[in-house]
Structure formats: C-alpha cells, structure tokens
Amino acid sequence: MTKTAGRPPRNETDILEFRKKVSQHAMALYRDKGFEAVSMRRLSKAVGCAPTTLYAHFQGKTEILMLLWADVLDEMTQHVQESLKRKTEPTERLKAAALAFVGYWIDHPDHFRLVFMSNDVGRSDVDSFIETGDVQGSFQMFADLVRNLNPKRSDVKVRTDAVVAGMIGVALCSITICNYPWPTVSKMTGQLIAGITATPQ
Amino acid sequence: MTKTAGRPPRNETDILEFRKKVSQHAMALYRDKGFEAVSMRRLSKAVGCAPTTLYAHFQGKTEILMLLWADVLDEMTQHVQESLKRKTEPTERLKAAALAFVGYWIDHPDHFRLVFMSNDVGRSDVDSFIETGDVQGSFQMFADLVRNLNPKRSDVKVRTDAVVAGMIGVALCSITICNYPWPTVSKMTGQLIAGITATPQ
DNA sequence: TAGTTTTATGGAACGCGTATCAATTAATCA
DNA sequence: TGATTAATTGATACGCGTTCCATAAAACTA
Numbered sequence: 001m002t003k004t005a006g007r008p009p010r011n012e013t014d015i016l017e018f019r020k021k022v023s024q025h026a027m028a029l030y031r032d033k034g035f036e037a038v039s040m041r042r043l044s045k046a047v048g049c050a051p052t053t054l055y056a057h058f059q060g061k062t063e064i065l066m067l068l069w070a071d072v073l074d075e076m077t078q079h080v081q082e083s084l085k086r087k088t089e090p091t092e093r094l095k096a097a098a099l100a101f102v103g104y105w106i107d108h109p110d111h112f113r114l115v116f117m118s119n120d121v122g123r124s125d126v127d128s129f130i131e132t133g134d135v136q137g138s139f140q141m142f143a144d145l146v147r148n149l150n151p152k153r154s155d156v157k158v159r160t161d162a163v164v165a166g167m168i169g170v171a172l173c174s175i176t177i178c179n180y181p182w183p184t185v186s187k188m189t190g191q192l193i194a195g196i197t198a199t200p201q
Numbered sequence: 202m203t204k205t206a207g208r209p210p211r212n213e214t215d216i217l218e219f220r221k222k223v224s225q226h227a228m229a230l231y232r233d234k235g236f237e238a239v240s241m242r243r244l245s246k247a248v249g250c251a252p253t254t255l256y257a258h259f260q261g262k263t264e265i266l267m268l269l270w271a272d273v274l275d276e277m278t279q280h281v282q283e284s285l286k287r288k289t290e291p292t293e294r295l296k297a298a299a300l301a302f303v304g305y306w307i308d309h310p311d312h313f314r315l316v317f318m319s320n321d322v323g324r325s326d327v328d329s330f331i332e333t334g335d336v337q338g339s340f341q342m343f344a345d346l347v348r349n350l351n352p353k354r355s356d357v358k359v360r361t362d363a364v365v366a367g368m369i370g371v372a373l374c375s376i377t378i379c380n381y382p383w384p385t386v387s388k389m390t391g392q393l394i395a396g397i398t399a400t401p402q
Numbered sequence: 403t404a405g406t407t408t409t410a411t412g413g414a415a416c417g418c419g420t421a422t423c424a425a426t427t428a429a430t431c432a
Numbered sequence: 433t434g435a436t437t438a439a440t441t442g443a444t445a446c447g448c449g450t451t452c453c454a455t456a457a458a459a460c461t462a
Contacts, residue, residue: 050441117318135381158384162392169370180336183359191363195396251412
C-alpha cells in the first residue's frame with residue numbers, strides 16, 4: 001500500500017462516472033435506435049472516446065449490454081405489477097403475473113435477447129464478474145407470489161426459480177422456434193403453475 | 202406454366218445436391234473445429250464457392266445452421282434413451298429422461314446455442330420457412346413418456362410441450378445466467394415434473 | 403448461328419467485435 | 433524541472449455476416 005511514483009490509477013469515482021456515462025449513452029442508443037445500434041464503434045462515438053478505450057473500462061460488449069438489464073427488468077416488473085391490480089386470490093395473482101411475464105418478453109423479443117441471449121455461451125468460463133442484483137430483484141416478486149400460495153411451505157425458492165426458468169423457456173421457445181405448433185402461452189404457463197400449486201407427494 | 206425464354210431455374214435435384222454438399226461441409230466444420238469455425242467465409246472455402254454464392258442458396262447463416270440441428274438432436278435423443286435403461290416406473294422414466302435432457306445441454310452449451318439461440322430474434326418476421334421436423338421428432342419421445350404417466354388423460358401435448366419448454370428454460374438459465382444461485386438442475390426439473398404428474402384441480 | 407433472357411457467380415464494400423501496439427497525454431514523486 | 437508511471441488514443445489488422453453490382457454462364461428463340 002505504499003505510494004509509488006508516476007500517475008496514480010484511476011480514481012474510484014471517476015471510474016464510476018465513466019461507466020455511468022457509457023451506460024447512459026448505451027441506454028439512449030438502445031431505446032432510440034434499437035439493439036443493433038448499440039455497437040462499440042457507435043457507442044464510443046456517442047461517449048466521445050476511442051473504441052479501444054471502452055475495452056479499458058469493460059471487458060467486452062457483453063458487460064456493457066448488462067448495464068441495460070436494469071432498465072428492461074424494471075419495465076418488465078412494472079408491467080407485471082400492472083397485471084396484478086384488482087387480483088386478490090393468490091393463485092389468480094400468480095397466474096396473472098406469469099402471463100404478464102411471458103407476454104412481456106414475447107411482445108419485446110429484442111429485450112429478451114438483450115437479457116437472456118447476450119452472454120457468450122461457450123466462453124462462459126471467461127466472463128467472471130456479472131452483477132446479478134437486477135435479476136435477483138426482479139425474481140423476488142415471484143417469490144412473494146409463490147409464498148402467498150401456501151405460507152407454510154419451505155420450498156419457496158425451488159418452486160419459484162423453477163417456474164421462472166420455465167417461463168423463460170416458454171418465452172424462448174415461442175420466440176425462436178416460431179414454426180413449431182406450441183400450445184398457447186396461457187396454456188403452457190398454466191401448466192407450469194400447476195406444478196407450483198401441487199402438493200408434494 | 203408456359204415455357205419462357207432464357208435460362209431455366211435450377212434443377213430440383215441440383216438444388217438438393219448443393220444443399221447437401223453445404224450441409225456436409227458445415228457439419229464437418231462444426232464437429233471438428235466447433236461453433237465458431239462455421240462461418241460463411243470458411244464454409245464457402247470448404248465447399249469451393251464464393252461466400253456470396255451461399256446467399257443464393259440459403260437466406261442466411263441461420264438457415265445453414267439449422268442443417269446441423271438434426272445431428273445434435275439425434276445425439277441428444279440417444280443420450281436420453283440411454284438414461285432410460287433399466288428404468289421401468291413411468292414417473293421414474295420421465296424424471297430420468299428430463300435430467301438427461303437438461304444435462305445434455307448443460308454439458309454441451311455450444312449445441313444449445315446452435316439449436317435454441319441461432320435464430321435472429323427480432324427479425325423473426327422475415328425467416329419464414331423453417332423445418333421443424335427435427336424438433337418435432339425429438340419431442341415425440343417426451344410425449345410418449347408423459348402419456349405413459351396416465352394414458353387416460355387427453356392433455357398430453359400441452360403437458361409435454363410445457364415441460365419441454367420448461368426444461369429448455371432451465372438449461373438456458375443455468376447456462377447463461379451462471380452467477381445467479383439457481384437450485385440444482387435436479388431440483389428444478391423435479392419441480393417441473395411435479396406439474397406434469399399433478400392431477401388437474 | 404446470333405441474340406435474348408434469366409440464372410449463377412465472385413469481387414468489392416460496409417459495419418461489426420476485438421486485438422495489438424506504438425505514441426501521446428496526464429499526474430505524481432524525487 | 434525532469435523522471436516515472438498510468439491512462440488514453442489512433443492506426444492497423446483480422447475475420448465476421450451481409451449486400452450490391454457487374455459479369456459470366458446457360459438455355460432458350462429467331
């Protein structure tokens with residue numbers, strides 16, 4: 001921890017400031033021009049730095065795209081919350097939330113790709129530091145809904161995560177394998193929820 | 202149906218022959234060098250034509266990648282069948298198959314990306330003619346397993362497709378959101394199957 | 403055979419993500 | 433001030449998917 005000569009490393013706040021700046025420009029690009037507009041070259045031009053500089057602050061495009069997760073997940077969460085209005089019965093609430101969840105992704109396939117298909121599959125051993133706080137927060141909502149089904153049960157997390165992953169799968173399949181005659185989203189999510197409400201044998 | 206002047210369209214068999222040739226070279230590239238080796242430039246070099254020529258025969262890379270689906274799905278199916286040996290009880294069989302299914306994708310994330318993440322999400326209005334025969338065949342196996350749980354029930358397709366989509370979601374989440382503390386694959390698939398075996402309320 | 407019409411091809415180009423590397427700028431210490 | 437060290441930059445390069453366009457090739461009609 002001794003001071004050395006020469007230019008000191010980046011200031012902590014400067015780092016955050018730069019990351020925030022990049023995040024804002026990336027967000028603006030994504031919202032205004034869509035997924036494909038968020039390129040390293042265009043983004044660096046918007047930020048006002050060289051494309052190479054971005055690689056000094058982020059380990060790659062994937063890490064930058066993750067900055068956009070929070071926005072999308074917030075919007076999705078709000079959409080789900082909206083669907084819960086005037087619903088009181090726990091099962092009905094979960095069902096409505098699930099439908100809204102899957103529906104959101106199907107209505108916004110670009111957002112789905114952003115969150116769930118941006119990672120470099122196959123190179124996952126490399127990308128080490130991923131913030132999952134956003135994801136965790138968005139899934140909390142479902143944990144509450146599941147808990148309210150039967151507050152006495154202790155396996156809330158397993159059932160929640162299973163149904164969330166299941167819903168994501170339903171969205172993925174409906175979006176990408178669009179020529180296979182999938183049942184309606186409503187039917188499939190209903191089936192997933194049947195597993196949640198069932199009593200363990 | 203009158204004959205017109207000028208060079209006639211490609212011969213039907215020639216078309217199939219060329220597609221087969223491309224398919225074989227793509228397969229060899231994928232098996233030998235991996236996903237990233239299957240590029241339009243390398244593939245065209247292997248085939249012996251210009252990169253542009255490929256676009257005269259396929260509408261894009263996605264359509265070429267789909268030629269590889271059958272191989273992967275066959276291997277996956279075989280792996281699942283393997284897991285069924287010496288399993289007789291219907292629920293146990295379904296559970297074993299589900300575990301093998303998800304496990305296969307997690308063990309081969311490149312294959313997962315190939316089949317489930319190759320489509321151009323967002324441009325799905327364009328890519329019209331996708332062969333889903335491969336997929337359909339691979340899912341048939343699960344339809345049988347689900348039917349055997351309770352041959353009297355008529356909602357086999359809904360329950361099968363829901364659990365298949367759910368398993369794909371489990372695989373997707375485990376692969377791409379690898380820093381979120383998902384429950385074990387075994388627990389999540391078990392949860393999905395609970396919905397299959399449950400009796401409708 | 404000459405001309406016409408349609409298909410098939412390949413070269414060039416665009417923008418992309420990413421890596422390398424030398425040169426420059428900035429901030430600190432001696 | 434000068435030396436030292438880190439951050440930033442620009443140029444260059446590779447391979448990628450894809451599109452455009454001019455040209456070659458093939459099969460017909462006259």
